[in-house]
Each structure stands twice: as structure tokens, then as C-alpha cells.
Amino acid sequence: MMQMTGAELIVRLLERQGIETVCGIPGGAILPFYDALGQCDTIHHVLARHEQGGGFMAQGMARVSGKPEVCLASSGPGATNLVTAIADAKLDSIPMVAITGQVPLGMIGTDAFQEVDTYGMTIPLTKHNFLVRDAAELLEVIPEAFRIAMSGRPGPVLVDVPKDVQCQMVSFEDYPPVAVRDIPPVPELAAIERAAEMINAAEQPVLYLGGGVIHSGASHLAVTLAEQGGLPTTMTLMALGAMPIDHPLSIGMLGMHGARYTNYVLEEADLLICVGARFDDRAIGKAAQFCPKAKIIHVDIDPSELDKIKTAHVGITGDVTQVIEALLPRVQVKLRKRWLSHVAGLKDRFGLAMPNLENPRSHYGLVQAVADALDDEAVIATDVGQHQMWVAQAYPFRRPRQWLTSGGLGTMGFGLPAAIGAALAEPARTVVCFTGDGSLKMNIQEMATLAEEDLNVKIVLMNNNSLGLVYQQQNLFYGKRTVASKYKRAVNFLKVAEGFGLDAVDLDTAENPAATLAEALKRPGSCLIHCSIDRDEFVYPMVPPGAANTEMIG
């Protein structure tokens, strides 16, 4: 018979689940848990400076490890601060378990100090959530939270634990089994066979890979499928790295800021094989005009994605790994010389233009110079804005989980804490966070966490002293009325970084910017690398919001 408090029980269950690092901020309603955590020497607690930062750190860990990771917050403002990071994890299908403190059971519903309805507030943002009413429930709830977070389509799960439940004594015989992933549904054989026939019969097929390929660990299988079937392959923002960008079959990222030729190839496809992607509007533009000539095969582990935006001719519910494994023996080896040479012709004529690539003080040039100084082992995180799209377009991603970006929610402030999380999970890697001056300010306080944890994170700041992507949209679609998108004063980010205890270098004043950059990237530890970018550099090409993907400008 074991006896312990609810708080201790949570700590033991996290340990058993293999959790080594948790991120968060304490407060009254979660203090019993923190007290128990303090007695545990296998779990390292990283003190974030804002709960949203803690949430994104957990996400950063989960995005590189593929396993559910844990963030913590107290009740009330702690929980409300965490909400954006949870919503972000939901939209990008990131496995995460958030544990929040709540006011004691008897005070719930009385507008007690720091009480908010965390359960109610997080229903639409989580994959599932729990409000624990008795410490004994934790034996079931905690493993369930992990199982749900990592099974099927991954996602965030929140567990709200009232303070008195954390203090309550609980006795039990045995610990529950460590949670594991559910066995995914077996894909329907008849559908697999029909899909293989369609691939074999197609003249102009395109393989369209999404984040599900990364989550499933199926990147190498997807590349094999493409090679076997002679399939030109496009990737969504979330799938970058699934196929090396310089693979002869890669046609790069599709969508709003994809290369022209990529969207043109899709326009001509007679078969679209969508694997672990969800026809997001930023990827497909106007849905009715996307791939107008193509039949569609859609593979997803989440059955509700099938036929949601586009009706599939063959829909297959299943784990991408298993589905591709089942497809491979049925897909004929094809060279598709005619189609692939046509694709190559489109690429020659309508490839991505990257002006000033050799100048490390220009936007594409800076991305290129960072890539030149690093190898494929580095992790690349971004914030949200023009800089994010330039990195997505220009960085040579070659492996899954190399690239961390907020795709579905597009959350400014994601980059720095996610990069910190990545470095916590994989301290041997260099982690680069490409950021903008707007985004960096949204979680800039995490520079203090970075300095304290002394991690190998390099912040590359592309500073145009503006909310560049907004400024761009206003210039293009709002008659150049640039309302609230230019900052009137400039921040001295070098001093700010220094104040937080980070190293800082300025490429603006460097005599040899490429050398200064490479040196800063190679020096162990953290560093801010600052570079001014012309505000009037825009991200091109661009599909205007609501337009078809073939109606690109620029």
C-alpha cells in the first residue's frame, strides 16, 4: 500500500512517464505541486518568465522529440497566460500536457481569488481536458492525459488540479501502467489498393506532404514512395524537411508564399496524393480552384479531416507510416520522364527568385549565410511574419524536426521560447531562432530564461522596425495606408540583450558580416545576432488572401 499526496502522486507519474524537464511559473494554487517537485531530483524545472513562454518551451521540446512534454501554470492569470501556447499546439497537432493549479474544490464557482473557469476556457483549445475532483482520480487522469496527447492525431491536453486535491492524501496498491500510444486504426485494404491503382494509372501525379508525415516519423517512407512512383513532391509549411529540399523530386513549399512553379505544377496535376495534410487555406488558396484537374487521394489519421475541405476520391484513415508501408509494394516503379521534364521546365521558367542571395545583410542572403555556417544537425525555429516566410522559402531543410514554426495559429512570440525548448530537449544541437522585431518583443522576457539556462540558442533578428507582414499587406491591398504597422521609435535590441545577460553582435556595423555571423553561430552559448532589413522588402510571390493559388503577384 502506498500513501502520498496528490501533488507527490503527479510528480511520481510524470517521472514514470519519462519526463525530465518541465517549464512553468508557480503561484498560490499550484504551490503544493511545486513543493513536491522540489523534492524530486530527476525532473528539472525551467522557470519561464511568462506562462506563454513556458508553454512554448514545452512545445519546442515536443516538436524536436515527438513526445508529449509538460508545462505548468497556476490558476487564474497563470492559466489565461498559457492559453495561446495551448491553442497553438492544437492547431499544429503538438503533443503537450499542461498542468494548472485551481482554487480549492469548495471555492470553485465563488469568484475566489485567481479563479477562472480553466476547464471551460480550454474546451475548444485542447484535444481533451480534465478537472480533477479527487486525488485518486490522478491515477487514471495523468496517464490518460499522456495517452490522449500522443495517440492518433497528437494534441494538447490540460489537467486542472484544485489546490486541496494536490494536498489530499491518497492510498493505492500499484502505480498505473505507463501510458503508451494507442495502436492506430488498420488502414482499409481495399482503399489502399484503389489508391495504388490510381497512382499507377496517373499521368501527372503530385505528392502533397503535410505535418502528419513528420508526426508519424514517416519522412523516409514518403521519400521512398516518391522515388518509386516518380512523384514530384510538394510540402506544406509544417512538412518542410520531410523531403530534402535539394532532392530531385522536391518541388518545394506550396501555397501563399510558395514558388510560382510549385503552384503551377499543382494546377496541372491529374492526381493529388495528400498525405498527413489538411488543405489549409494558406496552402491551397481558394479551395474550389485548387488542383482543378486532379483526382484526390487523402490519407490522414484523423477521419474528420477527410472530406472536410476537399472531397477525396479515395480517403484512407490511418497512420501515415502504415499507409505508405502498405502502398509501397503496390506502387509501380515509374520514371515519368515526360511529366518530370515538364515539371523541370516549369521550375526553370518560374522558379523562386531570391535576389541578393550573396549579401548576408539582405533578407535571403542572411538566411543563406546562416545555412552556410551550419550543418543539417542545427534546429531552425522562427517567429511569425515576413522573416518566417523568407526562412521557409530559402533555408535548405533536409531532415524532419529540423524546422519549428507556428503554422496553424501563426503566433508571434513563438520563436524564442520554442528555440529554448528545443535546446533543452537536445542540448548538443545549435538552435537558431529567426525572429522579427515585432515578434521578439512578444516573449522577449525569455531572454532571461535563456541566459539562466545557458543554452546554445542563437537569435537572428531581422529588424525592419515594423510589423513587416502587416505593412506589406497594407501596401498591397489597403491602398498603401500603413496604419499601425511602423514603429515610430527603434529599440536598441543589442542593449536589451546585454541587459538580459546575452552576448550580442551587430551585422550592421560588422566589417565582414559573413565572418562575424559564422563566428557568432559557432561560439557555444547564447547570442543575439542583429541585422537591419529594408522595410520595403516584401515576401514574393504572394497569393492575395481569398484568391486562387495561380493568381500570384510578384
Next chain:
Amino acid sequence: MSMVIDRAQAGLVKVVLELEVANHAGVMSHICGLFARRAFNVEGILCMPLADATRSRIWLLVFEDQRLEQMIKQVEKLEDVISVARHGAEHKVFERLEEFFR
């Protein structure tokens, strides 16, 4: 109510969904929230615990709509939902209830 009459008059078909769900606080909120945030009106709702009290049965009355299949998939995805069955308008549960609305 005017909405209900309009849609019924417009010849839209009623559908009764029968859900078996876990019986604890918040489950109803999960289900209603799914419909609410897609601006999909639920015309009628009824919920009673089953014999073993750890589960409940919920009946939802909705109008057929092109989004209904997607809605059902979303409902099936909820952790607290054990099963979903779809019945036609001939299902008696709401008809009999109408007695209480006279």
C-alpha cells in the same frame, strides 16, 4: 423559434443523433461547444443517465445540413463520446417530448 419554423417550412430534414457519453460534469459543454463554434444550431437536446450511471445518453435534434457529416465526425472524436448513431425524423424521442411543450 422562428428559425425552427422557417427551416422546417423550407423543407429541411430533421435528424436525431443518439450519443452515448461519459457521465460527468463538462461533457455536455464539450458537445454543445462543437456545434456552437461552427454556428450550427441544435434544435433540441435531451440527456439522461444510463442504468450504470457512469454513462449517459444524449439525443440531439438537428436539421440536415451539408456540414452534418463533418459534425458527426467531430463529435465522434471527443474523448467522452463513446458512440454516435444517426436516426431519421421518424425517431419518437422528441415527438413524445412535445407533450411537455404544449
